[in-house]
Amino acid sequence: xxxxxxxxxxxxxxxxxxxNLALVLNNVQFLDCDVEEPNAHLFLKPDIKDKxxxxxxxxxxxxxxxxxxxxxxxxxxxxxIAVLVPDEDIKKGSILIFPHLCxxxxxxxxxxxxxxxxxxxxxxxxxEAGNCGNMEFIHGRLNIGEIMSPPLIKQVxxxxxxxxxxxxDAPPGTSCPxxxxxxxxxxxxxxxxxxxxxxxDLILAVxxxxxxxxxxxxxxxxxxxxDDKVDVYCREENIPILMRIPFDREIASLYxxxxxxxxxxxxxxKKFEQxxxxxxxxxxxxxxxxxxx
Amino acid sequence: MxxxxxxxxxxxxxxxxxxxSFAVLAxxxxxxxxxxxxxxxxxxLHPTVKERHEFRSGKTARIDKDLCQGCGECIxxxxxxxxxxxxxxxxxxxxxxxxxSYVCSVGAIKMEENVSGEWFVSETKYGPxxxxxxxxxxxxxxxxxxxxxxxxKEIAEKENVEYVIIDGPPGIGCPxxxxxxxxxxALIVTEPTLSGIHDMERVASVAKHxxxxxxxxxxxxxxxxxxxxxxxxxxxxxxxxxxxxIPYSRKIVESIVNNIPFVEHCNDQTAEEIIQIWDTIK
Numbered sequence: 088x089x090x091x092x093x094x095x096x097x098x099x100x101x102x103x104x105x106x107n108l109a110l111v112l113n114n115v116q117f118l119d120c121d122v123e124e125p126n127a128h129l130f131l132k133p134d135i136k137d138k139x140x141x142x143x144x145x146x147x148x149x150x151x152x153x154x155x156x157x158x159x160x161x162x163x164x165x166x167x168i169a170v171l172v173p174d175e176d177i178k179k180g181s182i183l184i185f186p187h188l189c190x191x192x193x194x195x196x197x198x199x200x201x202x203x204x205x206x207x208x209x210x211x212x213x214x215e216a217g218n219c220g221n222m223e224f225i226h227g228r229l230n231i232g233e234i235m236s237p238p239l240i241k242q243v244x245x246x247x248x249x250x251x252x253x254x255x256d257a258p259p260g261t262s263c264p265x266x267x268x269x270x271x272x273x274x275x276x277x278x279x280x281x282x283x284x285x286x287x288d289l290i291l292a293v294x295x296x297x298x299x300x301x302x303x304x305x306x307x308x309x310x311x312x313x314d315d316k317v318d319v320y321c322r323e324e325n326i327p328i329l330m331r332i333p334f335d336r337e338i339a340s341l342y343x344x345x346x347x348x349x350x351x352x353x354x355x356x357k358k359f360e361q362x363x364x365x366x367x368x369x370x371x372x373x374x375x376x377x378x379x380x
Numbered sequence: 381m382x383x384x385x386x387x388x389x390x391x392x393x394x395x396x397x398x399x400x401s402f403a404v405l406a407x408x409x410x411x412x413x414x415x416x417x418x419x420x421x422x423x424x425l426h427p428t429v430k431e432r433h434e435f436r437s438g439k440t441a442r443i444d445k446d447l448c449q450g451c452g453e454c455i456x457x458x459x460x461x462x463x464x465x466x467x468x469x470x471x472x473x474x475x476x477x478x479x480x481s482y483v484c485s486v487g488a489i490k491m492e493e494n495v496s497g498e499w500f501v502s503e504t505k506y507g508p509x510x511x512x513x514x515x516x517x518x519x520x521x522x523x524x525x526x527x528x529x530x531x532x533k534e535i536a537e538k539e540n541v542e543y544v545i546i547d548g549p550p551g552i553g554c555p556x557x558x559x560x561x562x563x564x565x566a567l568i569v570t571e572p573t574l575s576g577i578h579d580m581e582r583v584a585s586v587a588k589h590x591x592x593x594x595x596x597x598x599x600x601x602x603x604x605x606x607x608x609x610x611x612x613x614x615x616x617x618x619x620x621x622x623x624x625x626i627p628y629s630r631k632i633v634e635s636i637v638n639n640i641p642f643v644e645h646c647n648d649q650t651a652e653e654i655i656q657i658w659d660t661i662k
Contacts, residue, residue, distance in 0.1 A: 231589055
């Protein structure tokens with residue numbers, strides 16, 4: 088079973104919820120899919136046993152076979168290939184590949200009439216795997232200056248062990264990296280805060296999950312700081328509120344030092360266990376709704 | 381004309397609160413919200429939309445089932461698992477590479493242009509404001525950021541404006557790099573938490589990688605003074621100038637709830653600090 092934790096707005100407490108939830112459950116595999124800014128390791132302090140360089144496939148042209156027909160440039164939807172065709176002025180042609188723009192579709196390699204292109208791996212980041220106690224831990228780290236996080240997220244998710252309870256910490260936002268992270272989840276927990284920013288971004292995240300057909304519920308963090316509009320919205324939209332975490336200087340201080348709440352405040356163990364039970368009953372409900380459709 | 385972007389690495393450190401205050405303090409500027417995934421600046425600036433533009437980007441494959449012979453070649457070559465066994469394209473997975481349309485022997489696959497968002501030129505009481513809304517579950521946020529920045533720059537040049545002030549996205553990937561490229565200053569807002577420090581170091585490396593001048597603001601500096609000290613040490617080592625430190629204040633949340641830029645909402649010490657930050661970087 089796969090539970091992802093996402094938010095729309097950043098800094099609402101995704102990592103806090105994901106980490107504490109993982110710590111109160113058994114047989115857990117934790118995947119930090121916020122590969123741009125992974126933070127869960129700061130709290131879980133995993134013992135990293137395995138490091139793997141993550142690559143994407145990009146084209147490499149054998150210019151001895153290339154006749155500069157430009158087919159590759161024509162078919163590349165991402166403008167990742169430029170061809171300098173030889174003519175009377177330019178005696179020698181050349182091909183330029185922009186690997187940062189390449190999505191790795193493999194089209195140029197497949198369609199080159201001269202068979203002059205092969206694919207080679209280009210490093211985009213690192214995947215580190217290990218464990219923290221009985222919990223299995225995997226995260227990805229995107230290299231500095233790389234733009235393409237979804238391929239790395241997909242490679243992190245290849246580690247998913249369906250026999251475990253998989254907790255995915257997703258990145259903020261609502262676009263491709265978020266979709267790559269939450270896709271295939273059985274349930275998604277959306278963490279928000281009761282402010283106009285929190286509500287605005289929650290609504291966007293809800294639209295994404297509805298489009299992806301993933302059942303979800305909401306955790307309201309710092310639940311006593313703002314207004315009640317998130318509550319009203321959830322009520323009107325029939326979205327279950329799984330938990331409220333009031334603002335507490337002690338929790339903020341624990342967070343700042345990289346200490347999970349459940350480690351110091353035992354009353355939260357039960358609260359996070361309850362979230363898990365609630366996700367179970369919500370999953371069941373959406374399962375039966377799908378059958379009835 | 382000077383372009384400055386507010387970024388953070390970690391989300392929720394105070395980018396939009398700070399940017400909205402700069403909108404009040406800067407005299408002669410164009411504002412731009414480049415967090416197109418989860419844009420919030422409009423909630424504080426109350427724009428009146430003057431122009432709407434469709435954002436067209438990328439294509440999606442569509443299979444004509446009357447022509448399709450069911451050979452399965454498209455399914456085999458698609459690297460994005462976007463075509464199901466019954467030859468339906470999942471528009472969310474399709475990256476628009478069009479290779480399926482090239483390999484289909486009966487020409488049953490056509491590529492259709494996506495409208496993947498909208499961008500707006502608006503008027504606010506603080507001056508012109510360019511912002512955007514990415515379509516639900518759409519991609520290419522980096523290109524939308526570029527469209528917003530291009531429009532903001534054009535207005536700034538036409539109206540002979542002194543500053544383009546950009547609210548940036550969290551993270552270090554595609555939309556962040558699009559927000560950063562070619563700016564005169566990246567102002568990093570961080571907080572004294574282990575996550576805040578970790579993420580600031582990564583986003584600072586990205587800005588350095590592109591040769592951009594960086595300055596740092598420590599927000600909520602008093603929630604962990606030891607970490608604040610540590611942050612200062614790191615900034616000193618990496619030669620990053622710290623231009624201000626803002627204390628934690630419940631009044632900041634109050635200003636957001638009231639949809640007002642912070643320096644307009646109150647004039648306490650926190651506001652003083654933000655005014656001083658603007659005076660340092662302007």
